Amino acid sequence: MLLRLRVSLPDRPGALGQVARAFGLMGADILQMTVLERQAGRAVDDFTVSWPGRAAPSELGERIGLLPGVRVEGVWPTRNVPGSSPDYDVLGHIAADPDRAVIILVDAMPDLLGADWAAALEPATGSVLHGSWQFPGRVPVAELTPMRPVAISEAGLHIASVPLNGAYLVVARSQGPAFHRAELDRITRLVDIVGLLAGWDLSRTA
Known part of the structure; x- marks a missing residue:
């Protein structure tokens, strides 16, 4: 299953790495990341991930949102395969x-x-x-x-x-x-x- 997650996170060294590690621990493979904005010390990124469906997509968003300073603004399915232009x-x-x-x-x-x-x-x-x-x-x-x-x-x-x-x-x-x-x-x-x-x-x- 392909999912897209919109994540707001602190715009500081190491924050993105924490999010990436959390995806990996949940079994989600990051296929693409798009930076939507960076301002006021925060970044908003869209992640496209391959999700094996071991749990509901909402659980993936909830777990990522437990990271300090991280907010998941949305989780939704996508048919846009990264790299397909x-x-x-x-x-x-x-x-x-x-x-x-x-x-x-x-x-x-x-x-x-x-x-x-x-x-x-x-x-x-x-x-x-x-x-x-x-x-x-x-x-x-x-x-x-x-x-x-x-x-x-x-x-x-x-x-x-x-x-x-x-x-x-x-x-x-x-x-x-x-x-x-x-x-x-x-x-x-x-x-x-x-x-x-x-x-x-x-x-x-x-």
């Missing part, structure tokens, strides 16, 4: 078929972000232009705006929304932590590159 694969598919850029991007977002579903919505009416597999048919949040990137949590969902060629892209997950600003920035940059490949008028997503 899925972002590049998505961009390659869009470059080969730019007319289907929105469909390809929406379908890829859940795997890229460790999310449940994604959808492209028309801003005036909120009607669905395309929804990924497992999209529930509607977005259960009324306060989303297509004008700027935003991350919110409501109704048991964590949601990220970014402008998308005159529409907006919504990505949602029910497990794990709220979308970090680094994830929101990743979505925004990916949309910008997709827009260049597809020949969109990028002033519409400004």
